[in-house]
Amino acid sequence: MNDRKDIKPVFLEADKCNGCVSCMKRCPTEAIRVRDGKAAVMYERCVGCGECVNVCPTGAKRESYDKLESIAGYKYKVALPSPSLYGQFNNLTDTSYVLNGLKALGFDDVFEVAYGAELVSAATKKYLENPNTVRPVISSACSAVTNLILMRYEHLIPHLSPMKQPEVVAAKLALIEAQKRTGYARAEIGIFVITQCAAKVSKLKRGNSAKYIDRVLSNRELYFLLLDKMNKLENPEPLSKAGSLGISWGSSTGEAMGLGTENYLSADGIENVIRVLNELEHDKLTGLDFLELYACPSGCVGGSMNIENPFLARTRLRRLRKRYAPRKVEIGTASEFMRSEAYEPLNVYRLDDDRLKAMKMTMKMKAIYEKLPQTDCGACGAPRCMALAEDIVKGHDVKCKYRKGEELYDDG
Amino acid sequence: MGESIKLFYNVDGHDFVSCGQASEDVKRTLKNIGFPPEVIRRVAIAMYEGEVNMVIHAAGGVAEVEITEDAVRVALKDSGKGIADIEQAMAEGFSTAGEDIRELGFGAGMGLPNMKKYSDEMKIESTVGVGTNVYLTFYI
Ligand SMILES: Nc1ncnc2c1ncn2[C@@H]1O[C@H](COP(=O)(O)OP(=O)(O)O)[C@@H](O)[C@H]1O
Ligand code: SF4
Ligand code: SF4
Numbered sequence A: 001m002n003d004r005k006d007i008k009p010v011f012l013e014a015d016k017c018n019g020c021v022s023c024m025k026r027c028p029t030e031a032i033r034v035r036d037g038k039a040a041v042m043y044e045r046c047v048g049c050g051e052c053v054n055v056c057p058t059g060a061k062r063e064s065y066d067k068l069e070s071i072a073g074y075k076y077k078v079a080l081p082s083p084s085l086y087g088q089f090n091n092l093t094d095t096s097y098v099l100n101g102l103k104a105l106g107f108d109d110v111f112e113v114a115y116g117a118e119l120v121s122a123a124t125k126k127y128l129e130n131p132n133t134v135r136p137v138i139s140s141a142c143s144a145v146t147n148l149i150l151m152r153y154e155h156l157i158p159h160l161s162p163m164k165q166p167e168v169v170a171a172k173l174a175l176i177e178a179q180k181r182t183g184y185a186r187a188e189i190g191i192f193v194i195t196q197c198a199a200k201v202s203k204l205k206r207g208n209s210a211k212y213i214d215r216v217l218s219n220r221e222l223y224f225l226l227l228d229k230m231n232k233l234e235n236p237e238p239l240s241k242a243g244s245l246g247i248s249w250g251s252s253t254g255e256a257m258g259l260g261t262e263n264y265l266s267a268d269g270i271e272n273v274i275r276v277l278n279e280l281e282h283d284k285l286t287g288l289d290f291l292e293l294y295a296c297p298s299g300c301v302g303g304s305m306n307i308e309n310p311f312l313a314r315t316r317l318r319r320l321r322k323r324y325a326p327r328k329v330e331i332g333t334a335s336e337f338m339r340s341e342a343y344e345p346l347n348v349y350r351l352d353d354d355r356l357k358a359m360k361m362t363m364k365m366k367a368i369y370e371k372l373p374q375t376d377c378g379a380c381g382a383p384r385c386m387a388l389a390e391d392i393v394k395g396h397d398v399k400c401k402y403r404k405g406e407e408l409y410d411d412g
Numbered sequence B: 001m002g003e004s005i006k007l008f009y010n011v012d013g014h015d016f017v018s019c020g021q022a023s024e025d026v027k028r029t030l031k032n033i034g035f036p037p038e039v040i041r042r043v044a045i046a047m048y049e050g051e052v053n054m055v056i057h058a059a060g061g062v063a064e065v066e067i068t069e070d071a072v073r074v075a076l077k078d079s080g081k082g083i084a085d086i087e088q089a090m091a092e093g094f095s096t097a098g099e100d101i102r103e104l105g106f107g108a109g110m111g112l113p114n115m116k117k118y119s120d121e122m123k124i125e126s127t128v129g130v131g132t133n134v135y136l137t138f139y140i
């Protein structure tokens, strides 16, 4: 069963949507349909890349992050900032400013996602030492890319890194630490990831990750509040624990740099990612150990829930990390950091579970397509004529604006 | 005879950039039907190589695809220069592609060997100066 319908990385504020089809045209998985003048998301196909949020001219598409006020009610609150957050501030010389700022905002403690990232790097390094590992290994850090592979590149699943996401690794450690320190029950402790990413917002609150993570907040909402607190800080307590490699994860090539191999390829931006995956699918990427793929431009600093433009944020992270040494990370086995749930293909393009029935539907879909203008104009509310044909065979009551006659749809 | 879907594509011989559209469409169609990912990947790789060959060695051609409940049959037909020695052409690394083609990232001489490797049956008919037909079959 595909239970993806309850994952909603983005949502529509319907009264702001004017049905302009900008988001529908940009969505890499054809997850958007304009129905009754409003751009609805078919959630089972949404990878959470945030493209629709970035492109919407009226601000009607929004990420489903939790508001800061949702942290109330926990006796002990731990904030987990992502590396991208550090890139938002001008002239940041020490991540402790951000971490102290968070405490001033009302969090009792902080735990850096960058610290979790360093552990993931160490585990990935070990995983790459194993000669049986399917190469190139595709990083599992970008949730949108992972979703895209499960949806459009099922046969590349053996390449996907089995590692947990840094947020999850960090959250588990943060929770253990908080429980030790306070003696509180799990329900009394709030673990809050602060992120740039629509895909992560929904991913981190589901499945196993939900055991450790209570809310997922946004860089965007916290930025100004933090800035205010940071400006008032006199002597920040030295709270930074992560080193240069963890901080680097916030932008592209950051993860790969920590692996000690030159045989990696790093690509960012969803269209570029698709090109690389197509090459891998065609068996064209030989001699590589690692693919670091980010859906957002420049990596997570390009996530839609950031404030600063990605290129500037990336430059800032590069400067910031120079002030840190790589942290020496010792881990036991890689398996400690691997996901317990196997990756499952999502089969979202399958028309029916019965192959013969699906074949008949496919034939009908192609026959309908033959009669459509094939201009992909989008006026019908589907991103391409083929997508309209698909919607029709799936039983949706939709029609081409320019071919309205019933006979076009009946005889398939 | 059971149900079958027949697809037809013109493969433009001058278009390096969008080369691969036919195999892409076949891939999507097989996903719609629910073919196993492993079969879809084999079809995608082998058919893509066939398309590339028609573009770089034969100035284009046509692709005919027939999909049944448990098999995919692909015929790649062109009226290009033909292959003089098929056995030699099938050897790994053998290529007659010029420098200009290699610079574009093609011409590694692995196309025909990979088509053989990833398909369950492969047949080549070719006459110098007349053209080449390659038939590929894939079973679930
Ligand atoms: N459709 C075709 N028409 C003419 N020659 C072909 C065709 N397909 C393959 N060949 C010949 O077979 C050789 C090997 O093909 P292939 O294994 O695909 O390697 P490559 O395309 O990299 O050269 C080509 O270099 C070419 O001489
Ligand atoms: S977040 Fe990305 S995948 Fe989801 S609807 Fe928006 S553009 Fe499509
Ligand atoms: S690049 Fe980062 S912010 Fe963007 S979708 Fe991937 S994980 Fe999220």
Ligand SMILES: [Mg+2]
Pocket: B049, B052, B053, B107, B109, B110, B111, B112
């Ligand atoms: Mg070739």
